[in-house]
Amino acid sequence: MKQPLTWENCRERVAGFLGIGPSELDRDTHLFETLGIDSLGIFSLGMHLIEAFGVKVPLSEVSSIATVGDLYEAMNRHRENPA
Amino acid sequence: MSHDHATLDAHYDAAIAWMPPDHVILMDETAPITFGELQIAVRKLATGLRAAGAGPGSIVGYSIPNGLAAFALPLAISRLGSAFMPLHTMIPDEVRCGLLARSRVEFAIVGRESMESFRSIASGRGDSFRVLALEDLLGSEAGPLPDSVAKPEHPLLLCSSSGTTGVPKPVFLSQRNVASALTAAYDLSSYGPWTNHPAYRAMIAFPQSTSGIMILLGSAFLGVCQVFTRSLSPARFLEIADETRVEAFSAPPAWLEAILSVPVTERNRVAGLKGIAVGMDFLAPSLLQRLGERFPAFDSVANGYGLVETATVFMVWKGTGRACLEGPTSVLSPCDGLENEISVRDEEGRIVPPGEEGELWVKGPSVIDRYLGSETGFEDGWFRTGDVVRNLGDGRIELRGRRKYLIKRGGKSVSPLVVQEAVDQTPGVLRSAVVGIPHPLYGEMVWAFVVPRSGEQLTTGSVMKTARGILPTHMVPDRVEFVDRIPQGHGVGKIDRETLIARGTEILQSIGV
Numbered sequence: 008m009k010q011p012l013t014w015e016n017c018r019e020r021v022a023g024f025l026g027i028g029p030s031e032l033d034r035d036t037h038l039f040e041t042l043g044i045d046s047l048g049i050f051s052l053g054m055h056l057i058e059a060f061g062v063k064v065p066l067s068e069v070s071s072i073a074t075v076g077d078l079y080e081a082m083n084r085h086r087e088n089p090a
Numbered sequence: 091m092s093h094d095h096a097t098l099d100a101h102y103d104a105a106i107a108w109m110p111p112d113h114v115i116l117m118d119e120t121a122p123i124t125f126g127e128l129q130i131a132v133r134k135l136a137t138g139l140r141a142a143g144a145g146p147g148s149i150v151g152y153s154i155p156n157g158l159a160a161f162a163l164p165l166a167i168s169r170l171g172s173a174f175m176p177l178h179t180m181i182p183d184e185v186r187c188g189l190l191a192r193s194r195v196e197f198a199i200v201g202r203e204s205m206e207s208f209r210s211i212a213s214g215r216g217d218s219f220r221v222l223a224l225e226d227l228l229g230s231e232a233g234p235l236p237d238s239v240a241k242p243e244h245p246l247l248l249c250s251s252s253g254t255t256g257v258p259k260p261v262f263l264s265q266r267n268v269a270s271a272l273t274a275a276y277d278l279s280s281y282g283p284w285t286n287h288p289a290y291r292a293m294i295a296f297p298q299s300t301s302g303i304m305i306l307l308g309s310a311f312l313g314v315c316q317v318f319t320r321s322l323s324p325a326r327f328l329e330i331a332d333e334t335r336v337e338a339f340s341a342p343p344a345w346l347e348a349i350l351s352v353p354v355t356e357r358n359r360v361a362g363l364k365g366i367a368v369g370m371d372f373l374a375p376s377l378l379q380r381l382g383e384r385f386p387a388f389d390s391v392a393n394g395y396g397l398v399e400t401a402t403v404f405m406v407w408k409g410t411g412r413a414c415l416e417g418p419t420s421v422l423s424p425c426d427g428l429e430n431e432i433s434v435r436d437e438e439g440r441i442v443p444p445g446e447e448g449e450l451w452v453k454g455p456s457v458i459d460r461y462l463g464s465e466t467g468f469e470d471g472w473f474r475t476g477d478v479v480r481n482l483g484d485g486r487i488e489l490r491g492r493r494k495y496l497i498k499r500g501g502k503s504v505s506p507l508v509v510q511e512a513v514d515q516t517p518g519v520l521r522s523a524v525v526g527i528p529h530p531l532y533g534e535m536v537w538a539f540v541v542p543r544s545g546e547q548l549t550t551g552s553v554m555k556t557a558r559g560i561l562p563t564h565m566v567p568d569r570v571e572f573v574d575r576i577p578q579g580h581g582v583g584k585i586d587r588e589t590l591i592a593r594g595t596e597i598l599q600s601i602g603v
Contacts, residue, residue, distance in 0.1 A: 022551070023549065023550065023551045024550060024551060024554060025551065025554055025555070025558065026549075026550075026551035026552055026553070026554040026555025026556070026558065027551075027555070039321070039322045039323055043180055043558070043563055044563070045322055045500070045563045045564055046322060046323065046324055046345075046348045046500075047344065047348070047499065047500050047531065047532050047564075047568070048563065048566065048568070050531060050532075050568075050603075051535070051568035051569060053603075054568075054569065054601060054603050055550070055569075057601055057602075057603065058601060063602070063603075066351045066531075067351060067352075067353045068353070069351065070323075070324055070325050070348065070351045070352040070353070071325055071352070071353065073323065
């Protein structure tokens with residue numbers, strides 16, 4: 008059963024993957040610099056989110072994602088592309 | 091110009107003898123750094139370190155961002171007859187202090203903003219190393235360059251090998267080993283007719299990795315200008331490469347895959363890119379062909395092969411012309427200018443005839459003397475790489491298979507045992523097994539299969555939190571999968587990796603990635 012894609016759910020899932028509190032994240036939180044995820048780590052996080060929300064972001068767009076907000080917006084743009 | 095030098099100092103002196111001080115050898119993104127500025131930084135750091143008490147036999151650790159000082163420090167430390175140990179800044183402070191203390195460094199250089207944290211951790215643990223601020227050292231007077239006291243056999247670079255068994259082992263590369271790596275870097279930097287003109291501009295990913303430092307210094311002493319960035323974003327890498335009009339990249343295959351995933355825009359075409367120097371992993375011809383489609387002028391490749399125990403690169407494949415993008419990329423020859431010997435042997439150590447497969451053995455100036463703490467060196471100086479190759483009979487070999495068990499994620503080796511040790515520290519974990527799951531983007535993903543203690547409600551987050559607190563970024567698991575039991579293979583305590591790999595591959599297919 009997939010979750011509805013809302014900012015709160017997205018934030019909770021990202022925090023759940025990293026083992027931090029959701030309140031430690033906002034839309035501007037930087038995935039590379041602040042959270043210390045490497046470029047491949049973004050794909051690993053993405054895989055975790057695909058399972059939660061059933062939304063798949065094309066590889067070509069993943070590389071332009073820098074913040075948690077970018078990630079949420081990219082998934083929103085692809086709501087119609089179910090995994 | 092002879093490139094046959096036995097110490098890092100001799101390479102540096104040779105560069106000083108020919109290179110004009112106004113020659114631009116580095117670019118911090120778009121800001122040029124001349125050879126003269128590098129020399130001044132080396133002299134300031136050497137003066138400051140000597141005043142702090144560093145000298146022959148000292149070990150100096152440092153953990154600072156990419157920048158002029160990060161490339162001047164190895165030269166300054168070598169000049170004092172000391173040895174250096176670079177540590178990535180992304181590793182948590184506690185872990186860095188632990189590694190520095192275990193390595194018995196006398197000095198640890200960090201940015202001023204990290205000093206307090208390092209000092210308090212070190213004093214809390216009773217560590218004896220002195221913490222120095224990089225900014226203070228750079229504030230020293232640029233005294234005269236000390237006379238070299240280095241001998242080829244002196245230890246110079248302390249790093250860690252993932253070991254042929256997957257267990258990390260500390261390794262001291264000697265002056266001779268590092269000097270050989272720079273000679274190999276000269277070879278790796280000369281791979282197309284366009285590289286013969288006095289200077290070309292290249293962009294390097296991961297300049298502070300063990301191999302990155304040596305490639306960067308080697309190519310810079312040849313006159314190549316190496317561009318670097320602090321950002322870890324492939325999109326940013328391409329924009330800087332475009333803006334600085336680089337002609338070449340130095341990067342592992344996984345980084346090149348990440349680059350190919352970035353959509354092409356007006357600001358990241360890098361239309362002048364002619365060559366790519368690759369290393370640290372298998373290079374698939376399909377990757378070269380896709381790079382050829384992305385970069386129309388790309389027609390020269392150098393693929394370096396080596397291990398930490400061989401001071402990184404000691405063999406190379408080079409190709410020029412668009413036809414080279416078809417491969418074969420895994421046919422390797424010993425680097426020019428180095429007197430290494432190779433042989434292909436069977437399990438009993440007998441040399442195999444041409445056409446047959448065996449294990450690659452190597453001996454010579456690139457090869458370490460012994461592992462740190464080990465009483466004995468390698469038998470007759472021959473190091474067994476653990477890699478399976480085919481003997482082509484003409485001094486060349488064809489690489490057939492990587493060492494057992496090590497996970498190759500994004501061009502970096504990950505020891506499953508080290509990751510497992512970190513995962514097992516999560517409260518509530520009964521046991522775990524870590525394996526590499528093949529994936530076209532990663533090479534292999536790091537997956538942790540975890541058995542929770544009975545009654546424990548473990549989450550991915552709790553395992554990740556522990557792992558992120560202990561491990562460097564590239565070793566943190568890409569996925570945590572909870573299981574009831576770890577399948578057992580033959581032998582006591584052996585994990586049935588094949589079953590876990592099959593399970594992981596199945597899950598990847600079901601997710602559709």
